[in-house]
Amino acid sequence: MFTKKTNNLTSFLKKYRYHLLLIVVGLCWLEILNLVLQLDQQMLIYPDSDNYLESAQKMYLKFTGHYYRPMVMAFITGIPYLFDSSDAGIFQWSLWVNIFCWLGTSILLFQIVKSFVNEKIAFGFAVLPFFIFGNVVLNFHLLTENIFVFFIMLAFYLLFQYYKTGKFWYLSLSLSLFLSSMLVKPGAKFLAIIVTLFFIKEIFRNYKSKSMIFIYGSLMMIAIQVVGMKAQYGDFTISYIDGVTYHNYLFSKAECLKNGKEYSQINNPRAKYLFGLDFTDQKKVALEDAKQQVKNNFPNVVRAYFDNLLENFKSGNACVYDIVNHEHRSNFSFWKSMVFDATKWQNRLFTVLGVLLSIYFALKYYNREKLYFLVAFFIGYIILLSGISSGQGDRFHLVTFPFAILLLAKFLSDINWVKPSSERLQK
Numbered sequence: 001m002f003t004k005k006t007n008n009l010t011s012f013l014k015k016y017r018y019h020l021l022l023i024v025v026g027l028c029w030l031e032i033l034n035l036v037l038q039l040d041q042q043m044l045i046y047p048d049s050d051n052y053l054e055s056a057q058k059m060y061l062k063f064t065g066h067y068y069r070p071m072v073m074a075f076i077t078g079i080p081y082l083f084d085s086s087d088a089g090i091f092q093w094s095l096w097v098n099i100f101c102w103l104g105t106s107i108l109l110f111q112i113v114k115s116f117v118n119e120k121i122a123f124g125f126a127v128l129p130f131f132i133f134g135n136v137v138l139n140f141h142l143l144t145e146n147i148f149v150f151f152i153m154l155a156f157y158l159l160f161q162y163y164k165t166g167k168f169w170y171l172s173l174s175l176s177l178f179l180s181s182m183l184v185k186p187g188a189k190f191l192a193i194i195v196t197l198f199f200i201k202e203i204f205r206n207y208k209s210k211s212m213i214f215i216y217g218s219l220m221m222i223a224i225q226v227v228g229m230k231a232q233y234g235d236f237t238i239s240y241i242d243g244v245t246y247h248n249y250l251f252s253k254a255e256c257l258k259n260g261k262e263y264s265q266i267n268n269p270r271a272k273y274l275f276g277l278d279f280t281d282q283k284k285v286a287l288e289d290a291k292q293q294v295k296n297n298f299p300n301v302v303r304a305y306f307d308n309l310l311e312n313f314k315s316g317n318a319c320v321y322d323i324v325n326h327e328h329r330s331n332f333s334f335w336k337s338m339v340f341d342a343t344k345w346q347n348r349l350f351t352v353l354g355v356l357l358s359i360y361f362a363l364k365y366y367n368r369e370k371l372y373f374l375v376a377f378f379i380g381y382i383i384l385l386s387g388i389s390s391g392q393g394d395r396f397h398l399v400t401f402p403f404a405i406l407l408l409a410k411f412l413s414d415i416n417w418v419k420p421s422s423e424r425l426q427k
Helices: 002-015 015-038 047-062 070-083 087-113 119-131 133-138 145-165 168-181 186-198 202-205 210-233 241-259 269-275 278-296 296-315 331-365 369-390 397-414 420-424
Strands: none
Touching: 002 015, 015 047, 015 087, 015 119, 015 133, 015 331, 047 070, 047 087, 070 087, 070 119, 070 241, 087 119, 087 133, 087 145, 087 397, 119 397, 133 145, 133 331, 133 397, 145 168, 145 369, 168 186, 168 202, 168 210, 186 202, 186 241, 186 369, 241 269, 241 278, 241 296, 241 369, 269 278, 278 296, 296 331, 296 369, 331 369, 331 397, 369 397
């Protein structure tokens, strides 16, 4: 009996040795950065984090929706309230959720990459996201980025399984995650719609399948969100955050360019005016302003958009910039400065890499392996969307970095720069 258990354990460790090693490496690296940068001692709570906390309070304590933050993120964030947690407990819970998603993303990346390169090389690619400093630091904040990345990576992993096996339930579950992602990050709305339409023929062929329950479930959640927003605030919408974002960032900067003024995110009279309105009026004013600016101020809108893209491309991580030396260590400034500079160059490197690889895979893979075409589309979508906002550091682009690593691994495999997997050799 003991021998059987030992053999089972040995077999388990052998089968999952790289997965376990990824977890160990990730946790060790996380703790090293935590000690060096005093990450678990930081007290700053960003306005976005306050919004996510408020959305969880509304869902679990008041049974209502939030005007900016949709229900899936609120549901994940607020789970500790089921156990009479304090608000401080929500932030502690957020850390563990972020770490789980951060580790999970690399494990899923490994699972995909090892299908076309050998396991040792796949492990090397899968460990790379751990050293993206921005993602590590965001683990310590109540924000969506690491959760959203995990959602999308899991969706692509399930899509990979669908193309590998042809089983529709993998596709259904994948699309349900894409659809649900807009209830984590509203900016994913058009991404989810486009990817779903990409598979519309498969959906129609299988609309009576039991596996459609995943898609139907996500569509029901979206319907609940939209109808709830109409009932509570007055509009059929996922969130009011989209109007606020393009009004206060893109079009406010375009207006400043028109008038020869310097744009300021903090001292923005247009933002103060918008926040003074109720949510329905915010949506109307933002939309009408967008129409007028595109019609009458289009050159400056284009200038503002590309200025935002450039800023999001070259900026470092704001969470690193805001770190405070609570322990008064003499070498703290050196490490903080080094990590912040690293986030700037990682942003530039992975953004350029992501753009170039996306163009390559979009052109070469549309009629071949559509998984990688869709990964390329996702990277392009996020980067182009980032031009709507500014002043966020690398928060927009770092979402794409693990997917750029996936495309890099596939590219190097295709040109035979890395050793292929045994599975690929058998083909």
